Amino acid sequence: MTEQTTTPTTRTPNRRARLRAQTSDEIKEIALRLMAEGGPDAISLRAIAREMGMTAGAIYSYFRTRDDLVTTLIGDVYTALVEAASAARDAVPESDPGGRIMAWAQAMREWAIAEPAGFRLIYGDPVPGYQEPVDGPGQAAELRACTALTDLVAAAWPTAAPLQQDGRSYSWDDFDPGLVAHVREDFPDLPPEAIALTLRVWGRMHGLVALEIYGHLRPLIHDPATVHRDEMRALVASLGLTA
Incomplete structure (x- = not known):
């Protein structure tokens, strides 16, 4: 009787998850830059969306508010x-x-x-x-x-x-x-x-x-x-x- 071994598989994020994570990171980077340039009042989802070429609705799917x-x-x-x-x-x-x-x-x-x-x-x-x-x-x-x-x-x-x-x-x-x-x-x-x-x-x-x-x-x-x-x-x- 032979002993069966299993090789663990490593799951990697699919392409959609990776793109979403990259976009989320970019949103956060821009938010910090806007704050550095214009103070805390400058953090705005709409301003970030404009800079990224996104619609307001699209950015709200990442951060609701x-x-x-x-x-x-x-x-x-x-x-x-x-x-x-x-x-x-x-x-x-x-x-x-x-x-x-x-x-x-x-x-x-x-x-x-x-x-x-x-x-x-x-x-x-x-x-x-x-x-x-x-x-x-x-x-x-x-x-x-x-x-x-x-x-x-x-x-x-x-x-x-x-x-x-x-x-x-x-x-x-x-x-x-x-x-x-x-x-x-x-x-x-x-x-x-x-x-x-x-x-x-x-x-x-x-x-x-x-x-x-x-x-x-x-x-x-x-x-x-x-x-x-x-x-x-x-x-x-x-x-x-x-x-």
């Missing part, structure tokens, strides 16, 4: 940022929490410089009239980013905690209940002061990047990367770590 398009964009952009920063962080050993913080921060800046319209979409200019749906992809990606930053602080907390003793005392009531529930589930040993520190770390990572993206730093210094790097080294040192 402008808000559907914006929701997808936010999810894609946030996910790309988190993946880039996570990859850089994971290239540094867990035994080097200061180095992992530096890697995340530098990767975040490099991504933002390469994708300024995406940075503005998720951290800067609100799209007028846009209401993000509950549990939308942007919220999931933002929570993933918050969890990753909390994880960085959790790794640094044994060293950083004594340096925070002169600061304000926090309680769980100071924070959003959804955030508290998530943090206490994933990091049961962290006190509320560590969450406040996470927000401060986030602010220091993003502050100089936002100034650079919005054109405030380059007129003042030839290489803004040096200032950001020095600030991140100071941040790491303030946690009692080395980079």
